Amino acid sequence: MTNMGPGRTRQTQVYVRGLGGERPAVPVAPERLQAAAQAKLAAADFAYIAGGAGAERTMRANLAAFERVRLLPRGLSGRRERDLGVELFGQSLGSPLLLAPIGVLEAAHAEADLAVARAAAAEGVPFIFSSQASVPMEQCAAAMGATPRWFQLYWGTDDEVTRSFVRRAEACGASAIVLTLDTTLLGWRPRDLDLGSLxxxxxxxxxxxxxxxxxxxxxxxxxxxxxxxxxxxxxxxxxxxxxxxxxxxxxxxxxxxxxxxxxxxxxYTRPDLGWDDLSRLREWTGLPILLKGILHPDDAREAVTRGVDGLIVSNHGGRQIDGEVAALDMLPDVVAVAGDLPVLLDSGVRTGSDVAKALALGARAVLLGRPYVYGLAIAGEAGVREVIQNVLAEFDLTLGLLGVGAARELGARHVVR
Structure with a gap:
């Protein structure tokens, strides 16, 4: 039987089960996915996961930025099969999707990071371990086998603890260090503040x-x-x-x-983290270093001169500054000055077509955040797997309908801004 690809395979699976009256446990539509998770969670837990900074203008801006980008298909140029694979830091990945680092996953499910690690391994998707995890990185790494994992680093005021985290990440097989720049202070988050819940x-x-x-x-x-x-x-x-x-x-x-x-x-926060600290991080590890939270092109230029290995354009999912620029809006400007450095996108990704838009604007890969946490809340490991499957299925079908045979072929000609 001809390989149908993840898009048609997932569609067929859902529709065949529907013949027997079975509906997906995890809703496909982003709004229904969030609502189903909210129904499962305590108020304080949902507030922490779903909330943003201030009046949540940045969260809305992230979604609106994807709305403004329109995909432009070409006719009579489709392929029977699509290649979703990308390469990052010498590793061949099956798709351009990574699971973003998200803290306090026990707010969503008792198995927390461990359930996500197992789901990521089952679907062959890299998982970026959070510094604010609910399960130690070693346990998650053991559950992932050979599936790639990265480690996201918050640099606090105790350098020896920070350095110990890096050593442990290396020891448990992490293939990159993701230094987060945008959380040197905790953002003003009214949902959490109104509940007095940290x-x-x-x-x-x-x-x-x-x-x-x-x-x-x-x-x-x-x-x-x-x-x-x-x-x-x-x-x-x-x-x-x-x-x-x-x-x-x-x-x-x-x-x-x-x-x-x-x-x-x-x-855990260090407001005075500066560019010169990168040289110390480089002394501590030989792993690729990515900077997460880059939005300004001048910061991207500085990162290039400092010898970092990759950039993640992100505003922390709208959780840090109210009224901040949307991450997707800044992606092309950062890509333009990054040269050969891989640029990834985080913040606002909800669907497979969002993944296609980000790649068309120059991202090498994207980080998926809240949607997989909602899946975790609804159905644990199985829920995370369903969310991954749905996003990649839509991405595969979007490529086919655009007339694109491979993820790496997406470019500016496929979008209208």
Whole structure:
């Protein structure tokens, strides 16, 4: 039987099951996908995952930017089969899709990053481990086998912890380090603020730290002095129970967990991170270094001169600055000055046609974020797999309908801005 490709294969699977009255567990349409996830999640968890900065203008701008780009198909030029593959840093990938680093995935599902790692491996899609993960990178790497994984780095005020993260990423087979530039301070997020909810204070999303030998070595020095324990209010008792539960896998007491959460929140951001720090990161690792959060062409030029290996055009999914420029709008300008450096896009990607638009505007690959987290919330590992399958199916069909035989052939001639 002729290979139908992921697009027709996925379509056929869904429609055949529909004959028996079975509908997909994970909605295909982006709006319905988000709504189904919201119905599964506690209010604070959904707020953290779905929310953005300020009035969420940047989140809307990211989506509007994709609306403004129109695809332009060519007739009588289709191919029976399409090649979705791309190459990044000497690795051949089956598609231009990577799963973005997202913290506190336990807010979506109990298996958190581990479920995502398994789904990524099953679908052959790289997963970028987050510094703010709910499962240590070593466990996720073990679940992924030979599937590529990268590590996203937040550079905090403790350089030795940062360096330890890099060493661990190398040891667990990461093939790139993604330094995030746009979160040197936590953005103003009204959804979380209105609920008074910051997950890190409850010990959520700090598994990389709790499992890190350098970070753990700092805890004894940060323990509270005798007689300074907080008053036993009901809210603190509930928070203490959560911290105690989260400390068990790491053999930490409640007091140590409180100290760990406090130390993390005091040290994880570094507002004065500068260009000269890149030279130190280069000394620490021989892995390719990508800068995530590049929007200004001048920053892209500086990155080239500093010898970085790749750029990710991103505004953190609209979670950091309200009213910020849309990532897709800046993609062509960054690509124009990046030279031979691979440029990836993050922020606002929801569908397979979005992937095609980003590649046509010069991205080598894209990072998918909130949609896979919604799939995780709805159906765990299986939900993540369905979201990946749906995005790649639509991307494959979009290529075919555009008259394009390979992802690498997409270019400016295929879009109207």
């Amino acid at each position: 997950p890190f204070l409850r010990g959520r999303g700090i598994a990389q730290y709790l499992s890190d030998p350098v970070f753990r070595s700092r805890l004894d020095a940060s323990l509270p002095a005798p007689g300074t324990a907080p008053p036993r209010t009901a809210a603190l008792l509930r928070a203490g129970a959560e911290l105690r539960a989260r400390g068990r896998p790491y053999h930490l007491s409640l007091t140590q967990m409180r100290a760990a959460a406090a130390r993390f929140t005091a040290t």
